[in-house]
Amino acid sequence: MHRWHARRASRAKLPTGFVSQPEPRSIGLYAKGRQLIAGNFLFSGYLIEAPGDSIWSIAAEAPHVIDELQGCGWLDDLAAVADAKARARAQAWVFEWIDLYGNGTGPGWTPDLTGRRLIRWINHGFLILRGKDREATDRFFLSLARQTLFLSRRWKTARPGLPRFEALTGMIYAGLSLEGMSGHVDQAITALEEDCRTQVDAQGGIPTRNPEELLDVFTLLTWAAQALNESDRHPPEALISAISRIAPTLRALRHTDGGLARFHGGGRGIEGRLDHALASSGIKTRPAEGLHMGYARLQAGRTNIIVDASPPPKGEASYDAHASTLAFELTSGRRPVIVNCGSGRSFGAEWRRAGRATGSHSTLALDGYSSSRLGAPSRLDGLRGELLADTPSKVPVEFSALDDGTRLEVAHDGYRRTHGLTHARIFDLISDGRGLAGEELLATLSDADQLRFDRAMDRAGLQGIAFSLRFHLHPEADPQVDLGGAAISLTLKSGEIWVFRHDGTAEMTLEPSVYLENGRLKPRATQQIVLSGRTMSYATRVRWSLTKAQDTPNVLRDLVEDDAADADQD
Numbered sequence: 001m002h003r004w005h006a007r008r009a010s011r012a013k014l015p016t017g018f019v020s021q022p023e024p025r026s027i028g029l030y031a032k033g034r035q036l037i038a039g040n041f042l043f044s045g046y047l048i049e050a051p052g053d054s055i056w057s058i059a060a061e062a063p064h065v066i067d068e069l070q071g072c073g074w075l076d077d078l079a080a081v082a083d084a085k086a087r088a089r090a091q092a093w094v095f096e097w098i099d100l101y102g103n104g105t106g107p108g109w110t111p112d113l114t115g116r117r118l119i120r121w122i123n124h125g126f127l128i129l130r131g132k133d134r135e136a137t138d139r140f141f142l143s144l145a146r147q148t149l150f151l152s153r154r155w156k157t158a159r160p161g162l163p164r165f166e167a168l169t170g171m172i173y174a175g176l177s178l179e180g181m182s183g184h185v186d187q188a189i190t191a192l193e194e195d196c197r198t199q200v201d202a203q204g205g206i207p208t209r210n211p212e213e214l215l216d217v218f219t220l221l222t223w224a225a226q227a228l229n230e231s232d233r234h235p236p237e238a239l240i241s242a243i244s245r246i247a248p249t250l251r252a253l254r255h256t257d258g259g260l261a262r263f264h265g266g267g268r269g270i271e272g273r274l275d276h277a278l279a280s281s282g283i284k285t286r287p288a289e290g291l292h293m294g295y296a297r298l299q300a301g302r303t304n305i306i307v308d309a310s311p312p313p314k315g316e317a318s319y320d321a322h323a324s325t326l327a328f329e330l331t332s333g334r335r336p337v338i339v340n341c342g343s344g345r346s347f348g349a350e351w352r353r354a355g356r357a358t359g360s361h362s363t364l365a366l367d368g369y370s371s372s373r374l375g376a377p378s379r380l381d382g383l384r385g386e387l388l389a390d391t392p393s394k395v396p397v398e399f400s401a402l403d404d405g406t407r408l409e410v411a412h413d414g415y416r417r418t419h420g421l422t423h424a425r426i427f428d429l430i431s432d433g434r435g436l437a438g439e440e441l442l443a444t445l446s447d448a449d450q451l452r453f454d455r456a457m458d459r460a461g462l463q464g465i466a467f468s469l470r471f472h473l474h475p476e477a478d479p480q481v482d483l484g485g486a487a488i489s490l491t492l493k494s495g496e497i498w499v500f501r502h503d504g505t506a507e508m509t510l511e512p513s514v515y516l517e518n519g520r521l522k523p524r525a526t527q528q529i530v531l532s533g534r535t536m537s538y539a540t541r542v543r544w545s546l547t548k549a550q551d552t553p554n555v556l557r558d559l560v561e562d563d564a565a566d567a568d569q570d
Helices: 002-010 030-037 063-071 074-081 084-101 111-123 125-129 134-157 162-177 182-199 211-230 237-252 273-281 349-356 447-459
Strands: 040-043 046-049 295-300 303-308 328-332 335-339 364-366 373-380 383-389 397-402 405-415 421-430 435-443 465-473 478-482 487-491 497-502 507-515 524-535 539-548
Touching: 030 040, 030 074, 030 084, 040 063, 063 111, 074 084, 074 111, 074 125, 084 125, 084 134, 111 125, 111 134, 111 162, 125 134, 134 162, 134 182, 162 182, 162 211, 182 211, 182 237, 211 237, 211 273, 237 273, 295 405, 295 421, 303 421, 364 421, 421 447, 447 465, 465 507, 465 539, 524 539
Parallel strands: none
Antiparallel strands: 040 046, 295 303, 303 328, 328 335, 335 465, 364 465, 373 383, 397 405, 405 421, 421 435, 435 539, 465 524, 478 487, 487 497, 497 539, 507 524
C-alpha cells in the first residue's frame, strides 16, 4: 500500500513554494561531511570508497544502509561543511533522488523515512536551491508537496514510537512551510498530541527504554514546537508537557562526559546534540530522586553511575532491547571507565545478537544464560529480528543514605525459572566520589526456588553453577594487573588511576572485550575484568570495590585531547 499511495501522490499536481522555512536545527559532523565530498561513504559501519560516484550508487553494494541513505541525514553533514563542494554534492544527490525515486518507486517510501527526509530537505532548502533555475526549483517543491501528500495518507501505518514521531513532525514541518499544505497540519498536531500522551510516560520515558531514541524523540518534539511557534501557532499542551517530562530524564541519563548511557540499542549520541537539544527546549528542570525511564543514577564528586534497574522492554518495543538488567556504567569526569559493549547492529546480525546478551554488559551472568532470552524470529517494519522473551518480572529497587555516601540495592528474578536464583546487587558510592563498593548475591528465596536450584545442580553434575561477573572497560581505560594479581589498576587519559579489588571468593582475570560504536568500521578492541566462580549453595556472595588511587587528586584539569582517530581508521 505504501507503493500504491506513493505512485498516486507522484501524479498529483500541487502548488509549490515556501510559505516559511524553519531555521536548520539538525546537527551534522564536519569530518563526515568532508568524507562524503571525497567519496568515502561510511554508513552503519560499512565504508565504500567511490570518489565521483553518487550516494545512490552504493545501495546495491550495501543494501543494509538504504534507510540511512533514504532518510537524507547525510545532508546535515554536508551542511556542516557548507562550502561550494558540499553544496554541489547536496544539490546533485537530492535531484538524483527526485529522478530515481520521485515517481513513487524505490525503498524510501515509508512514513518514517519520508518524514525524516522532508525535515532535512526543508531544513537545508537554501543550500539545495542556491543557484538553481526556476525549473529545478519547481521540481524540488513539487517533490516536497507530493511526499507530504503521501505522508498525510500513510502516517497512521507508522509504528508507534520514534517512527510515528518522525512521520508526524515531517508533516508539521511540511504543512507549515509549503504552499497549499497547511490543511495537513491540524491532523498531524492532533495525532502528535495523542502520541505524546500515550508514548511518553509520566516519568518522561518511552517503551523501548533506549536513551538515544529518547533523545531523537525529544529533538523531534522540540523541533515541532519551535516550528509551530515560528508560525504563530501555539503548540498544544500535550506536546509541551511531553517535552517538559523528557528533559529531566535525559539529564539523568547523561554521563559526566556529556554522552548518554548506552543501553537497549542506544549509543552515546552525536557529540553536542544532547546539550543542544536541552538548551533549545528551554526546560531547566533537574532530575528528581528515584528512577528515570527505569534507570537509577548515583553521582558524587566527579563520578557518576547509571544502572539498568527495571525489567527490559516487552513486545514490539523489545526489538532492539538487551538482556542488561542490573548492568551499570561508570564515568569519571570526562572519562568513561566501566561500560557496556553497546549495540552491534551496525556490524551485522551476529554482532547485533551478541551485543544483546547479558555477557556483553557489566553485570553478572550465569554461564550459557542471559537474564532475558531471545524469542522466536519476528518481522517488524520489514526487518527480521528477535523480540525478548522470558524476561525478569520483578526488579525491586531501594535507595538509602549512608553516613558517608549513598546506597543502591537492586535485584532481578531473571534466573529464577531456570535455576531458582535471584541476583541482587548493592552499590555504595562514597560522598566524594572516590570509591564504589559493590556486593553481588545469588540466592534462592523460597522452597520452590531451592528445588529448581537442586535440579540445576543435578544437571551440572553437582559441580556448581558457573557464573561470571563482568566489568567491561572503555578502550581508553588502560588496565594493569597489580599487587601480585590481587588488584587491577586502571589508568585514564586524565591521569586518574582507579584500582579494582575483590574479596577473593571468585577468580579474577583480565580478558579481551569489544566496544561497539555506530559509525566505526569494526568493533574497537578493549578489555574486561571478570570475576568467575561457581555457586554451590543456596546463597553465594561476592564483594568488590573500585576506588581512586590515594595519590589521585580530587580535582584535576583534564586537558588531554580525546582520541583524534576518525571512525574510518578503526
